[in-house]
Amino acid sequence: MNEWCPVRFTSEMLDKGGTGLDAVTALAELVTRSPEIVKVNDDRQQQRLQQQPCSIIGAHVSDASSKLASLAAVFDLPVVSSSAMSTTLDDLEQYPTFLRTHTDVGGFGEMSVSFLMNRLGIRKFGLLFTNDGYGYGFARSVLEAASERGAEVVGGGVPYIAMSSKENADDELRAAMKLLAESGCNYFVGNFYAESFAKVMTIATEFGLIGDGKFWLISGTADMAPFVLGGALKVNQVVGKAIEGNGIYFCEGGVPGLGGTYDIFTREWKEMGEDEQALSYINSKQPLKEDGTQYAYPPEFFQMRPH
Numbered sequence: 001m002n003e004w005c006p007v008r009f010t011s012e013m014l015d016k017g018g019t020g021l022d023a024v025t026a027l028a029e030l031v032t033r034s035p036e037i038v039k040v041n042d043d044r045q046q047q048r049l050q051q052q053p054c055s056i057i058g059a060h061v062s063d064a065s066s067k068l069a070s071l072a073a074v075f076d077l078p079v080v081s082s083s084a085m086s087t088t089l090d091d092l093e094q095y096p097t098f099l100r101t102h103t104d105v106g107g108f109g110e111m112s113v114s115f116l117m118n119r120l121g122i123r124k125f126g127l128l129f130t131n132d133g134y135g136y137g138f139a140r141s142v143l144e145a146a147s148e149r150g151a152e153v154v155g156g157g158v159p160y161i162a163m164s165s166k167e168n169a170d171d172e173l174r175a176a177m178k179l180l181a182e183s184g185c186n187y188f189v190g191n192f193y194a195e196s197f198a199k200v201m202t203i204a205t206e207f208g209l210i211g212d213g214k215f216w217l218i219s220g221t222a223d224m225a226p227f228v229l230g231g232a233l234k235v236n237q238v239v240g241k242a243i244e245g246n247g248i249y250f251c252e253g254g255v256p257g258l259g260g261t262y263d264i265f266t267r268e269w270k271e272m273g274e275d276e277q278a279l280s281y282i283n284s285k286q287p288l289k290e291d292g293t294q295y296a297y298p299p300e301f302f303q304m305r306p307h
Contacts, residue, residue: 012053014214020067023059027068031075053077062086062134068096087137105191107133108219109141112189113151113246115217123150126183127157127177128190136158138219140189154183173203193221219245268295 012028019123030053056072056079059065065084072079078097085105089095116122127137127142139157146153155291160176161169180188186295194198197220272278283296 007067020064021034023064024071027056027071031077055080057082059084062089062137065089065098066095066133069095073097077220082281083207084134085137086133088133105138105219106141108138108191109143110145112142112217112219113145113149116187116189117149117151120187122187124152124185125158125189126155126180126185127153128180128188129157129159130162130191130193132162133189134269135162142189154185155179158183160200162200164195167209170203173200176207177204177207177209180204181209186213187215189219195222231255 012030048238054076054077056068058079058081059068060083062084063077063086065081066089069079069089073094073096076097078099079095081098081100082102084100085102087104087106089098089100090104090106116125127139129139129142136159139159143153145151152282158179159177160173166172167198201210208214210216272282289298
C-alpha cells in the first residue's frame, strides 16, 4: 500500500495488563493526552507531538475487549480483536465499533452438542465453563443447542474461576469439580484458558473426571490450540490423560494462513529479531527513558519461550 498511498501509518504498543480496568485506563490516557515536553538534556527540551489514535487492535480477552470497546465507541474508534470470542460482543448497540477476525464462541456450543449426539449417540453430559463473559457465552450456546436438540446438560453446567490469585483458588476449583463429579456423567464439554488448562485438568483427575471411561470436548480461546499442539504445554502423566483420546476444537482467527500451531507467526516473530530494520521500527515506538534515551528491545526478546 505504501507504494501508491501517501498516508503513512504509525503505531504504539500499550500493555493493558490483561484486565478491563487497565485497558480502559490506557485508552483514556491515550485519547485525552496533549503534546508532551520531553527533557533531552540539561540545556534543551524537545516537544514531541503525540497523535490521537484512529483505530485500536486488541484486546486479547473478552472481558478487557468489552470494556475497551465501550469506551472506544464514545470516541468513534474501531476496535479489532483477533481472539476475543464472547457472544456479548455481538451486541451492536453496546459495541457499535467493535470488530473481530473470527466467529464468536456461540458456534462452539452447536458443534459440541451435534458431535456428542450425532457421532457418539450421547444425549446426557456435563458442562464446565469459566466464570466470565467468555465462559457464560459458551455455556449459553451449549444450553440453547441442547434444548433445541433434546439433549440434557446435567445440572445446567458448573462455572469455575480459571485464573485467580486468591489463596483459596484451588479449593474453589475443587468445589466445582466435586459438583461435576456428582453429576454422574462420563461425557463433558468445557471451555478453558491455555494458562490454567493443566491446573484445571490436574484437579479434575483427583475427582475421577479424567481417564478411562471419560470423554471431554475441550474448547479453547484462540491461543489454546497453539499452546497445546505447538509444544508449549508441559505434558506430564496427568495432563497427558486429559489430552489423549479427547477432542479439542478452537477458532484460529487472526491472520489467514496460520496453521493450528501458528507456525507462520512463530517463524515471522523469530525473524523479526534478526531483521535490523524491523527491530529498529519496533524500538522507535518504545517510550523514552528518564534520561531521554530510547528504550530498546534486544534481539533475544523475539526468541520463543514456553508459557
